[in-house]
Amino acid sequence: MQWSLPLVSWAWPICIIVTRTLTANLPHPAADITACKLAANQNVYLSAGFGYELNCAPSVGTLSAFMMFVDFPDQGADESTPEVLRDFLLPRAADWYDRASYGALDLLVMADTSRFYRMPATAASYNWERGLTAEKHQRYIQDALAAYNAPIPVVDVLYIVPTANATAITYSPTFMGNVTTRDGTYVAKKSVTFGYDAYKTWGSLVLNHETGHAMCLPDYYPFNGSATGLFIGGWDLMGLISGPSPDYLAWDKWRLGWLSDNQVDCVAEAGQTSHVLSPLEVSGGKKAVVIKHNDTNALVAELRSSRSLDSASCATGILLYTVSTMIATGGGPMRVLDPTPSSGGCGGDELNDATLTVDGTSSYIIADWHVEIKVVGRVGENYEIMVTLV
Structure with a gap:
């Protein structure tokens, strides 16, 4: 889609x-x-x-993305993927960029809404806490790509959306390195991995915030706990x-x-x-x-x-x-x-x-x-x- x-x-x-x-x-x-x-x-x-310079996603023209949905052996999905897409993410996030950029940026998302793909490990096993290491984050992304087990078009950003039942995936960080499968196949410049905060608090705005990082924008809130x-x-x-x-x-x-x-x-x-x-x-x-x-x-x-x-x-x-x-x-x-x-x-x-x-x-x-x-x-x-x- x-x-x-x-x-x-x-x-x-x-x-x-x-x-x-x-x-x-x-x-x-x-x-x-x-x-x-x-x-x-x-x-x-x-x-x-x-x-x-950090292989930033484009901010003018088309920013291409691919979106997939995942669930877990311990926290499975009971909602539909089109429902998640419609209610929490698109088209509101794309409209936000259209308005913020005065029409200069078109967020184009290809979404596989056929089903939730089952991750190979429990949600709890990913130890999804603040301070998540790049290595653990990459493991999660590559597990999702392995669960998908099909070719993915090369895009600017890969979005991985968990079920709303996956409360153990608590927040929504952006992986800032190149995204590849375990065999080294290149997929995207960056990956946004959504968490429970998108459902509980932020809604579609979390996509805009995290995609801002994909375009190499920094966080303006303090990291020191203030x-x-x-x-x-x-x-x-x-x-x-x-x-x-x-x-x-x-x-x-x-x-x-x-x-x-x-x-x-x-x-x-x-x-x-x-x-x-x-x-x-x-x-x-x-x-x-x-x-x-x-x-x-x-x-x-x-x-x-x-x-x-x-x-x-x-x-x-x-x-x-x-x-x-x-x-x-x-x-x-x-x-x-x-x-x-x-x-x-x-x-x-x-x-x-x-x-x-x-x-x-x-x-x-x-x-x-x-x-x-x-x-x-x-x-x-x-x-x-x-x-x-x-």
């Missing part, structure tokens, strides 16, 4: 509320965009810079799957090829510049201002709304965050800055209201970086900001 979604065109009504005449169309110094494309550090695991929202709150699916604003951050949309260079302004020299940003969640317009600090660190300003994938957002406005190419996944390579640190937040996290607005907190100074960001106006959904770099 093959799933693909047509591109969806979204058109939103605009209510014009003039609060100030925009000035960003006036001449102002602009840096060459390449100055702000921080290069990935290949020695930092899933470095958040441009050009990271609160999940420590670094970015609920502002990105790679940080908190259940967050109120799960759309990918503009920096990653740029890295993935979903934003073009002319949709990003680069500030790399001292001075004052003005910029008009449109909501990240809808296509078209300027989406981010990147202020370069040095060759490994930058500050990003983007406009978040309650549109599209962020319809549950509990705060809107200019979101500020830092990017470091020297911090590995789980260590906080992206960190949201909070202009209102004692507000109590919203939606369950202090950082979920960390935005600058026209009628609230409108400016923020990053003293160590000698940068000030100020909201100076709004027309309709667009915001004008002034960036001062000294």
